[in-house]
Amino acid sequence: xxxxxxxxxxxxxxxxxxxxxxxxxxxxxxxxxxxxxxxxxxxxxxxxxxxxxxxxxxxxxxxxxxxxxxxxxxxxxxxxxxxxxxxxxxxxxxxxxxxxxxxxxxxxx
Amino acid sequence: xxxxxxxxxxxxxxxxxxxxxxxxxxxxxxxxxxxxxxxxxxxxxxxxxxxxxxxxxxxxxxxxxxxxxxxxxxxxxxxxxxxxxxxxxxxxxxxxxxxxxxxxxxxxxxxxxxxxxxxxxxxxxxxxxxxxxxxxxxxxxxxxxxxxxxxxxxxxxxxxxxxxxxxxxxxxxxxxxxxxxxxxxxxxxxxxxxxxxxxxxxxxxxxxxxxxxxxxxxxxxxxxxxxxxxxxxxxxxxxxxxxxxxxxxxxxxxxxxxxxxxxxxxxxxxxxxxxxxxxxxxxxxxxxxxxxxxxxxxxxxxxxxxxxxxxxxxxxxxxxxxxxxxxxxxxxxxxxxxxxxxxxxxxxxxxxxxxxxxxxxxxxxxxxxxxxxxxxxxxxx
Ligand code: SF4
Ligand code: SF4
Numbered sequence: 001x002x003x004x005x006x007x008x009x010x011x012x013x014x015x016x017x018x019x020x021x022x023x024x025x026x027x028x029x030x031x032x033x034x035x036x037x038x039x040x041x042x043x044x045x046x047x048x049x050x051x052x053x054x055x056x057x058x059x060x061x062x063x064x065x066x067x068x069x070x071x072x073x074x075x076x077x078x079x080x081x082x083x084x085x086x087x088x089x090x091x092x093x094x095x096x097x098x099x100x101x102x103x104x105x106x107x108x109x
Numbered sequence: 110x111x112x113x114x115x116x117x118x119x120x121x122x123x124x125x126x127x128x129x130x131x132x133x134x135x136x137x138x139x140x141x142x143x144x145x146x147x148x149x150x151x152x153x154x155x156x157x158x159x160x161x162x163x164x165x166x167x168x169x170x171x172x173x174x175x176x177x178x179x180x181x182x183x184x185x186x187x188x189x190x191x192x193x194x195x196x197x198x199x200x201x202x203x204x205x206x207x208x209x210x211x212x213x214x215x216x217x218x219x220x221x222x223x224x225x226x227x228x229x230x231x232x233x234x235x236x237x238x239x240x241x242x243x244x245x246x247x248x249x250x251x252x253x254x255x256x257x258x259x260x261x262x263x264x265x266x267x268x269x270x271x272x273x274x275x276x277x278x279x280x281x282x283x284x285x286x287x288x289x290x291x292x293x294x295x296x297x298x299x300x301x302x303x304x305x306x307x308x309x310x311x312x313x314x315x316x317x318x319x320x321x322x323x324x325x326x327x328x329x330x331x332x333x334x335x336x337x338x339x340x341x342x343x344x345x346x347x348x349x350x351x352x353x354x355x356x357x358x359x360x361x362x363x364x365x366x367x368x369x370x371x372x373x374x375x376x377x378x379x380x381x382x383x384x385x386x387x388x389x390x391x392x393x394x395x396x397x398x399x400x401x402x403x404x405x406x407x408x409x410x411x412x413x414x415x416x417x418x419x420x421x422x423x424x425x426x427x428x429x430x431x432x433x434x435x436x437x438x439x440x441x442x443x444x445x446x447x448x449x450x451x452x453x454x455x456x457x458x459x460x461x462x463x464x465x466x467x468x469x470x471x472x473x474x475x476x477x478x479x480x481x482x483x484x485x486x487x488x489x490x
Contacts, residue, residue: 034205036130036177040123043132045179047207047230052132052179054120 021073021095023087026108028068033102035061044102051100060093064103071108121360121430127412130176130402132366135380138166138194139186139372140475144213146238146249148277148318150381151371152309153186154477159373163193165393169370170201172398180207180230184380186372186475189216195224202230211236211275213253214260222263226270234273234301235260240288244281248318265296273340275301280317283324286331290339302332304344307439307449308381309471315440322457325450326351347432350425350452359428363435364389364411368402371473376401378411381435383471418445423453432456441468 029035032048041055044064055061062080063073070076073094074087082090097103141156142149161169173181181201188194188210201208209232217225217235225231237257239245245254264272274293276282282289286302293300307315320328329348332339332355343357358366363379364387370376374392377383389408390401402408420431431437432448440449441463447455 034177034179036179038128040120043128043179045207047179047205050180050207050209050232056120 021091021098022105023074023077023091023094024072026067026071026106027073027076027094027098027103028106029064030101030104035065037061044097046100046102049101051102053097053100053102055093060090063090063094064097067103068106121358124358124360124362124366125412125414127365127408130178130399131368132178132362133180133182134173134178134368134370135182135184136169136370137184137186137372137380138188138197139191140473141190142185142187142213143190143215144187144250144253145477146253146310147314148238148248148279148305148309148311149476150306150309150311151184151186151383152471152474152476155475156186157373157473157475161372161374161392163196165374166193166197167200169392169398170197170204170206173201173206174204176399176402178206180209180232183208183210185211187213187215189221198228198231202228205230208232209234209273212260213249214257217260217263219263219266222260222267222269225264226267232272233264233269234275235264235298236275236277237289237292238277238279239282240285240292244285247281248279261296261298264298270297272296272298273301274298275303277305278302278320278328279305280320280324283320283328286328290335299338299340301340301342302328303342304433304436306381306433306436308435309383309474310476312439312468312471319450322454325452329355329452344433347429347448347450348452349428350423354428360430361432361434363387364408368408370398376405378407379435381433382438383473384438384469385472386438386469387435388472416445418443418447419455420445420447423447423455425453439469439471441466 033044033046036043041057042061044053044055059080059082063076066076066079067073077087077090137151139156139160140153142153145154189212198208207230211234214235225233235257237245238248242254276289290300305311305319329351332345333353337356345355346357346359349355349359363382368376368378369380370392376389376392378387389405392398417426417431420426434444436449437444440460442449442459447459449456449460
């Protein structure tokens with residue numbers, strides 16, 4: 001099971017793999033992914049890859065949900081209240097989600 | 110720290126305090142089975158006449174959909190012997206409740222495989238317990254190796270994709286792991302290796318079939334090498350005390366993130382814990398599964414911080430967490446304390462010191478013949 005560590009929590013080994021996320025690109029939750037809200041954030045399950053991920057903060061969940069109708073990931077982060085200094089850490093979390101196919105690039109409308 | 114600045118609980122602690130609904134759930138549809146594996150965790154064989162009806166099964170699926178349970182692990186017994194098996198699977202997939210079912214392969218004919226290949230949200234685990242016929246058939250019965258391979262042939266021919274080849278680790282097959290991996294690879298399948306627990310009929314053969322300490326160590330190294338290529342259902346987290354954590358959640362999820370619904374609707378904390386002590390309620394009662402999950406005394410109790418006992422002073426407690434509750438219970442060890450197969454050897458000492466008290470027996474035994482003198486009776490509680 002993949003664990004998406006929330007920004008701000010020690011990210012462990014999984015964060016190392018996560019670099020170079022395109023914050024200015026347009027993204028969306030993969031249509032095969034179901035999100036289930038939980039007190040700590042959300043569980044995300046991909047029915048195609050059968051991978052389970054844990055989103056360990058509600059802000060991250062807000063960002064992920066907003067991706068589909070914002071022009072860029074940066075915009076989605078800003079609107080969810082992510083400050084400039086936190087942006088890099090959220091970028092890493094999004095990169096981990098992109099790597100496991102939970103979110104995917106989209107052609108902007 | 111979350112963005113809100115609240116002190117962070119580790120993921121394991123959050124899960125141990127419970128979720129609104131299970132992450133995944135094991136649902137054994139029937140105790141009926143055409144095989145009689147010596148280590149069957151649910152002591153299956155005969156059908157229980159009180160089995161849930163089709164309507165009751167569909168109502169459970171509706172409930173799981175409402176709870177947003179992503180998938181259920183369907184097992185048994187041999188689930189495909191239920192006449193409404195396909196109906197239940199179709200009903201669940203149509204509601205986006207994913208199904209992963211375990212089978213001995215006997216009913217995975219070519220048409221069944223084609224049907225599975227065409228279905229979304231369905232995954233299959235074919236059980237086999239040895240790469241060689243002898244090793245497998247001694248545990249699962251004569252002809253069962255060929256039966257499993259036939260099912261795998263059908264799934265591969267139908268283009269199912271990466272199904273799972275599900276193996277319970279024993280003293281007999283611990284030396285065959287590379288061969289088992291090759292077997293799975295040959296079918297484009299994924300190997301899944303899980304732990305033998307002293308549950309169900311497994312209790313009767315556990316001493317004789319559990320891996321030796323040396324095998325256990327070698328398996329741990331092997332699993333580390335394999336990384337996420339080999340699935341384990343998180344069943345070897347107690348081995349993290351050899352050093353490095355294996356991939357996975359590393360906690361006992363019983364009643365916290367997993368549970369079992371048995372063929373008559375009884376809800377237990379874990380599929381390996383079929384005993385009155387771990388029985389939380391029944392889906393037929395007022396409020397159904399949801400209220401059992403959210404309100405049963407047993408589950409609420411399991412979600413409170415547990416005593417670590419002598420494990421509390423162990424440097425590996427953070428990742429090992431004292432190991433498997435069911436393994437301790439059915440070997441007569443205290444739940445607060447080391448796993449019988451503790452990587453540091455504390456379990457062996459505890460086993461040696463346990464004296465001659467009778468061991469707890471499972472509350473259900475549908476074995477066609479009573480295994481090794483165990484009572485052939487159903488205890489209704
Ligand atoms: S009792 Fe054992 S098998 Fe069941 S969830 Fe806990 S560790 Fe896993
Ligand atoms: S003493 Fe307890 S916590 Fe430590 S390795 Fe053994 S079972 Fe795990």
